[in-house]
Amino acid sequence: MTASMPGLRTETMTVNMGPQHPSTHGVLRLVLELDGETIRSASATIGYLHTGIEKTAEQKKWQQVIPLVERMDYLSAQSNSLAFSMSVERLMGLEVPERVRWIRVLIAELQRINSHLVWLGTHGMEVGAVSVMLYCFRERELLLNINEMLAGFRMFPSYIRIGGLREDLPRGFHEAVREFLDRLPGKLDEYEDLLTKNEIYVERTRGVGVISKDDAVACGLVGPIARASGVSYDVRRVFPYLGYDALDFEVPTRPDGDVYSRYLVRVAEMRESVKICRQVLERISPTGAYAVDDPRVTPPPKHKVYTEMEALIQHFLLYSQGITVPAGEAYVPVEGPRGEQGFYVVSDGTNRPWRVKARSPSLLACQALARMIVGGMIADVIAVIGSIDVVMGDVDR
Amino acid sequence: MDATALIGSLAEGAPGARVEQAPSVDGQPTVFVEPADLLAVLAFVRDAPTLRFSCLADLAAVDFWPREPRFELVYHLVSIDLGQRLRVKTRLAGSDAHVASAASLWPAADWLEREVWDLFGVVFDGHPDLRRLLMPEDWEGHPLRKDYPVQIRMTPRTSEPVQVTEAEFRANLQRDRLSRQ
Numbered sequence: 001m002t003a004s005m006p007g008l009r010t011e012t013m014t015v016n017m018g019p020q021h022p023s024t025h026g027v028l029r030l031v032l033e034l035d036g037e038t039i040r041s042a043s044a045t046i047g048y049l050h051t052g053i054e055k056t057a058e059q060k061k062w063q064q065v066i067p068l069v070e071r072m073d074y075l076s077a078q079s080n081s082l083a084f085s086m087s088v089e090r091l092m093g094l095e096v097p098e099r100v101r102w103i104r105v106l107i108a109e110l111q112r113i114n115s116h117l118v119w120l121g122t123h124g125m126e127v128g129a130v131s132v133m134l135y136c137f138r139e140r141e142l143l144l145n146i147n148e149m150l151a152g153f154r155m156f157p158s159y160i161r162i163g164g165l166r167e168d169l170p171r172g173f174h175e176a177v178r179e180f181l182d183r184l185p186g187k188l189d190e191y192e193d194l195l196t197k198n199e200i201y202v203e204r205t206r207g208v209g210v211i212s213k214d215d216a217v218a219c220g221l222v223g224p225i226a227r228a229s230g231v232s233y234d235v236r237r238v239f240p241y242l243g244y245d246a247l248d249f250e251v252p253t254r255p256d257g258d259v260y261s262r263y264l265v266r267v268a269e270m271r272e273s274v275k276i277c278r279q280v281l282e283r284i285s286p287t288g289a290y291a292v293d294d295p296r297v298t299p300p301p302k303h304k305v306y307t308e309m310e311a312l313i314q315h316f317l318l319y320s321q322g323i324t325v326p327a328g329e330a331y332v333p334v335e336g337p338r339g340e341q342g343f344y345v346v347s348d349g350t351n352r353p354w355r356v357k358a359r360s361p362s363l364l365a366c367q368a369l370a371r372m373i374v375g376g377m378i379a380d381v382i383a384v385i386g387s388i389d390v391v392m393g394d395v396d397r
Numbered sequence: 398m399d400a401t402a403l404i405g406s407l408a409e410g411a412p413g414a415r416v417e418q419a420p421s422v423d424g425q426p427t428v429f430v431e432p433a434d435l436l437a438v439l440a441f442v443r444d445a446p447t448l449r450f451s452c453l454a455d456l457a458a459v460d461f462w463p464r465e466p467r468f469e470l471v472y473h474l475v476s477i478d479l480g481q482r483l484r485v486k487t488r489l490a491g492s493d494a495h496v497a498s499a500a501s502l503w504p505a506a507d508w509l510e511r512e513v514w515d516l517f518g519v520v521f522d523g524h525p526d527l528r529r530l531l532m533p534e535d536w537e538g539h540p541l542r543k544d545y546p547v548q549i550r551m552t553p554r555t556s557e558p559v560q561v562t563e564a565e566f567r568a569n570l571q572r573d574r575l576s577r578q
Binding site for chain 2: 046047050052059091215217219233239330331332333342344346354364366367368
C-alpha cells in the first residue's frame with residue numbers, strides 16, 4: 001500500500017487495551033502498536049490485582065493459608081489447595097489414606113471440568129458464539145452444586161486440608177456425581193456441534209495465535225497450551241501423584257499450536273476427566289477415613305473433644321497454636337487446569353510458613369501473549385487472550 | 398538420574414564451576430551454585446544432550462534475613478524429554494544482591510526475574526528491561542523482604558471539603574468561562 005502510493009504519510013497508532021476491557025478476563029492491560037489493523041508490537045502490563053497473598057501467607061498459620069491460596073486462581077480453587085496441601089504434607093512426611101487420595105483425584109478432575117467449562121463459555125462468547133456461554137454455565141452450575149453439597153461453599157470450598165479432607169463425604173454424594181458424569185458427555189457433544197465444525201468459529205481460530213513447540217517450552221507454558229503445540233507433557237503422567245499412574249487416561253495433544261488446537265485439547269481433556277472420575281468413583285467407599293490418623297494435623301473427633309480431656313487439649317492446641325511443620329522446603333507439582341501448578345513452601349520449623357511461592361501458569365501464559373499476537377490482526381487479540389485462559393488472580397497474586 | 402550423578406556430569410560439563418549437592422526433603426535433586434558460576438551451569442544443563450532442561454518452570458526467591466548470605470534464588474527446571482526435575486539454588490549477600498540474568502537462556506525468565514526484583518530487590522545483570530512487575534512503578538521498598546514492615550497502623554487522613562461563599566462560587570464560574578473563550 002505504502003509502496004504503491006509514494007508521498008502518503010503513514011504512522012503507527014498506539015492503542016491501549018484494558019485494564020477495564022470486558023474481554024481481557026479481568027484487569028490485563030495491553031499496549032498495542034498498530035499499523036492499520038496489524039499489530040507491530042505489544043506489551044502487557046499486569047499487577048492491577050496484586051493483593052500480596054504470598055506476603056499475607058507468611059503472617060498466617062499453616063492451615064490458615066489454605067483459604068488464601070484458593071483465592072489466587074479463583075477458577076480452580078481446589079487445585080490450589082491440593083497443590084499447597086501436598087507440598088506441606090511432603091514436608092511433614094505424611095502419607096494420606098488411599099480413600100483420601102481417590103477423593104482428591106475426583107475433586108481435582110471435577111475442578112478441571114469446572115474451569116474448562118468457564119473457559120469454553122467465555123472464549124466462545126468472545127468470538128461470537130454467545131449460546132455456548134449459556135450452555136457451559138448451565139453445566140457448571142451443577143458442579144457448583146456438588147461443591148455446595150460437599151463443603152457448603154460453591155466457589156472456594158476449602159475442603160482439602162493438610163493431612164486429608166475437612167470432613168467425610170455427604171450423603172448422596174456418589175449419586176450426585178454419577179448423575180453429572182452421565183449428563184456431561186452428551187452436553188460436550190452439544191458444545192462441539194456448536195463450535196468444532198462451525199465455519200465462523202474455525203475461520204476465526206485456525207492458524208491464529210500460533211506458538212511453536214520449542215517456544216512454548218522455553219516460555220514455560222507447560223500445560224494445555226504446550227499440549228496444543230505438540231508437547232505431550234502432563235504432570236499426571238510424567239510425575240504421577242495421588243495414584244494417577246494406576247488410572248487409565250489419555251493425554252490429548254495437537255500439533256498445530258493455534259487457538260483452534262487449544263480448544264480441541266481442552267474439550268478432549270474434559271472427556272478424559274470424565275473417564276478418570278468414573279474410575280475413581282468406583283474406588284471411593286461412601287464412608288471411611290477422610291484424613292490421616294496423625295494428631296499433629298488432624299483434630300480429634302467431636303464426641304471425644306466433649307468427653308475426653310486429652311482430646312480437648314489437642315483440639316485446642318491445633319486451633320490456637322496451629323500445625324508445626326519441620327524445617328525444610330518442598331515443591332510438589334500438580335496438573336491444574338491451566339498447566340503445572342505448585343507451591344514452593346519453605347518452613348523454619350514453626351507454626352507459620354517462612355515462604356510460600358506459587359508457580360502460576362497464568363503469569364507465564366500472560367508473558368507469552370505478546371509473542372502470540374504480534375504480526376496478527378487486532379481482532380484476533382481477543383481470541384488469543386481467551387485461548388490462553390489466564391486468570392488475573394493467579395497472574396498478580 | 399539422581400543428584401549425585403547429576404553433579405558428576407555438571408563437574409564435567411562446566412569445569413571450574415563450584416557446585417555442591419544440597420539436602421532436599423522432598424527428594425528432588427537440588428544443587429547449590431556460586432552466583433558467579435550460575436549462568437554457566439544453567440546454560441550447561443539446558444544444552445547438554447544428556448540433560449536437556451529446556452523449561453524453566455519457576456524462579457523463587459527466599460529471604461533469610463537476618464542470616465547472611467541473606468537471599469536464596471531457586472530455579473525450578475524441568476526436562477520435558479527426560480521427565481526429570483532439578484532445583485538450582487544460589488545464595489546472595491544482602492548488601493549487594495545481584496546475579497546474572499537468565500533471560501537470554503529462557504524467555505520465561507524475563508517476567509520471573511522482574512517479579513523477584515520487584516518483591517525482593519535482587520538485581521539481575523544484563524536483564525533487558527528490569528522494571529517492577531506487580532507493584533506500582535513509584536513504590537518504595539521491596540515488600541517480600543523480611544525486614545519490610547507489615548501491619549503498619551496509620552491514622553486515616555481526611556480532608557475537609559472546600560467551603561466557598563456564593564460570591565466566590567460565582568467568581569470562579571466567571572473565571573472559568575473566560576478562560577475557555
